[in-house]
Amino acid sequence: MIGSKVNDILVFLSVVETGSFVAGGKAFGLSRSTAGKAVARLEETYGMRLLNRTTRALDLTEEGRSLYEHGQTIRAAIEAADESVAGDPSTPRGTLRITAPDGLGRRLLLPTVYRYLDLWPETQIEMSFSDRVDNVVETGFDLAVRIAVTSPEQGFVVRTLLRSEALLCAAPSYFETRERPLNAEQLSTHNLLMFASGHERQGWVLQEEDGTAYRAQGHVRLRCDSGEALREAALAGRGIALLTRVMIGEDIAQGRLEHVLPRAAFGTVPIVALYPHKRLLDARVRRFIDMLSDDLRRQPAD
Structure with a gap:
């Protein structure tokens, strides 16, 4: 009984990770129907729905998510047991x-x-x-x-x-027709490149040299959900971006970007x-x- 339930849980994990009964069953040499029956048995055993099925996707319910997390522990224990028999369990495979x-x-x-x-x-x-x-x-x-x-x-x-330290940066070409800002307030006249993803909108709060906290204001004409896209926009001279030193340190060292308001602090990320x-x-x-x-x-x- 326990062994069959473990097998059904492993099939359930595969279905979740592949996003379909066809691919999930195939990983175990099973048909779509057999994989579906394995999940159905689990739902009958636990008396609750684990997956919401639509024509386009499979979505975990809260109970399904909980079973998935516990199932990962079961699978990890099985893999650890296999590794301990087959070889050094500390060796990645x-x-x-x-x-x-x-x-x-x-x-x-x-x-x-x-x-x-x-x-x-x-x-x-x-x-x-x-x-x-x-x-x-x-x-x-x-x-x-x-x-x-x-x-x-x-x-x-x-x-x-x-x-990694967060830095304001812009390409030298951006300042060919603009004055460089000398303080946070002067950012209001500049084009700001900001991160956005879904309902999340990035805002900039910096600490000036005298310790004053200031929320940067400016013209935000471009938002991206990719840090790399923001870096490329800055390199193209489209505005001022806030990025981590680990991403743009080489660009600054090579002169492709310059550090804007170097005495202001945005903290570390x-x-x-x-x-x-x-x-x-x-x-x-x-x-x-x-x-x-x-x-x-x-x-x-x-």
Whole structure:
């Protein structure tokens, strides 16, 4: 009885992660119908709906999300048992699924990814480059790297990898027809490039040299949901952007961007790793986080 329920839970995890009964069942050599029956048995056993089914998508209910989180622990325990029999349980094996912001991911994570794959030949990595803060569980990722996320959803662990200084920046070409601002108030005459995602709208609060806090005002004609897109807009001379030093430090050093209001402070921004809470954290996840933390700390941060 327990064994059959565990099998059904593993099929349920696969259905959630692939987003369909067809793909979820195929991972276990099962038909769509058989995978659907496995989920139906779980719903009958627990007396509640686990998935809301539509013609286009499968959405977890609250009960389904809870079962998914516990199911991950079951799967991790099985994988740990397999590894302990097959070899060193501290050796990463299998597929690691990571999501990270586009700019940060491409320029700062990929070197770590390459080194990780070279070091651990029994691993594979699947990466998604997106600034959207998707539900890591429902999208099947083992790990999310995010900027400025400090309060993750319940059931997630957050580990700060690096704190990077936030800087105002603009291309020299932007100031060819404009005066450079000498204080925060003068930003009101400039084009500001700001981050926006869904209902979230970025605002800038800076501390001037005398300690006064000031909310920056200006003409916001372009908002993007990608930090890399904001960087490219700044490089193109479209306005002033607020980005982390870890993203634009090289641009400033090479003169492609310049530091605007260098005496004003915007504080530091955390770059964090988010992963589902597990009693047994997979070796492949733990090793990658440790390696990424070391690599990021070698970057010019503050």
